[in-house]
Amino acid sequence: MRHTLPHAPQFYVTAPQTCPYLPGRLERKLFTALQGDDATSLNDSLSQQGFRRSQNVLYRPSCTECAGCLSARIRVTDFELSRTQRKTLKKNETLTREVRSPWATEEQFALFRSYLEGRHADGGMADMDVFEFAAMIEETPVKTRLIEYSEAGEDPLTAVCLTDVLSDGLSMVYSFYKPDMAPRSLGTYLILDHIELAKKMELPYVYLGYWVPHSAKMGYKANFSALELYRNGAWEPMQKADDYSADLHPLSTDPIAEQVSNLRLPHVRAVRR
Template identity: 50%
Template sequence: MTNQPVHSPQFFLTAPSPCPYLDGQFERKVFTHLVGEKAAELNDLLTQGGFRRSQNIAYRPACETCRACISVRILAGEFKPNRSMKRIIARNDDLVAQEFPAEPSSEQYSLFRGYLDARHQEGGMSDMTVLDYAMMVEDTHVPTRVIEYRIGADGLDGDDSERGKLIAVALSDLMGDGLSMVYSFFDPDYSDRSLGTYMILDHIVRAQDRGLPHVYLGYWVAGSSKMDYKTRFLPQEHLMSGGWERYEG
């Protein structure tokens, strides 16, 4: 029997379950726990190797018959918004964004609940309670931020009316080489603002301002229309069998 050092992560494999992106496929995931004083260092290493974080778990696909999930990261330093993206930036120039520690609020959950009810009624997160949401935000052992986007804000330190209406939220990890977007959601009544795209564009600027080279977007799934938007942010890199490879569409 081999004894592993306490600081060495142990990896586990989930049982097969129906794939949420491709009909007829079954997904499996390999995962490990992100806890302790080395959690941030391990999260950086695993994210660079194609893992994603959910609470204190890092996971990546380990499907038996499919390799459609491809890790994507934007090359923030080289990114230039196209004409359509510039229009989205202009459309949202009245928004005020503020970055906070990973702490949930009832206001965030109300927005989150409305987003799920409008966009993901049959998804795996559809029955999340306020306690589930709180765990999603604060159960982290790595540097994590909540970014709130408000409209009609008169100030950032006043009450809710002065701070403006909350219409979008992003949960993101701060890594040594970039920002990793863990989850984002928005008010579906403002769908004409393309807030999902806007939050990614805002993260690119935040990475640039910090001198960080990457924005990690998670997985692009070839053949899934839900994921097509991720390949619009060019140039970017895809994690292939030989490592990260440049992708320009």
């Protein structure tokens, strides 16, 4: 006899690890596998609820005593350039954009290693080898593109962004660039260019990953207008950065079972047994 069963995603929690954003803290993640015929709809749905993709996994912070990590996105139609951002566009007007399939190259890896050594030498990705890099780029069950930036008329890469195309926006999964070009503010430029891409594609949002109050690594994200943060199960316009706190609080995170039960999951297809 053949039975039809729902193929619902299963959720798990990582063991506590050192927090990469706030000193003296531990982080924990809620995660699920991203695979099968429903991968695209699951990625869309959970991205809209504060999750991020890493290869074939979707995750969201679920720390026991801290709720500092807030998923951030930009409302494209309401975004307005600041004076500094206009200058950033001017500084980088010689860059050309090339959208490619997610396929890793030696040139990309060389730029990636240079970026890590210059900006994140003590980070969690510092020991990644070429095979792990290729997996980060290529292991994706959803619509992903690799966006490369180079100086006009020159071959060497200047910057790269791994980007997911969601039903309601562009999700900047990971970006890296030449670390010796700090005056050009390439990190900011990549976001500005993604906003322009989203406008052309008529997508309402650009997803930036997490913003953490009082974290120097994340401070630049608060400089973008029309920014929204995912808090208490809903997106809300960002207020002043100083209005947010990453203070420890033992009641800041709901129990895992409650978090999972409150997730809005897409309709999943049945699997015959």
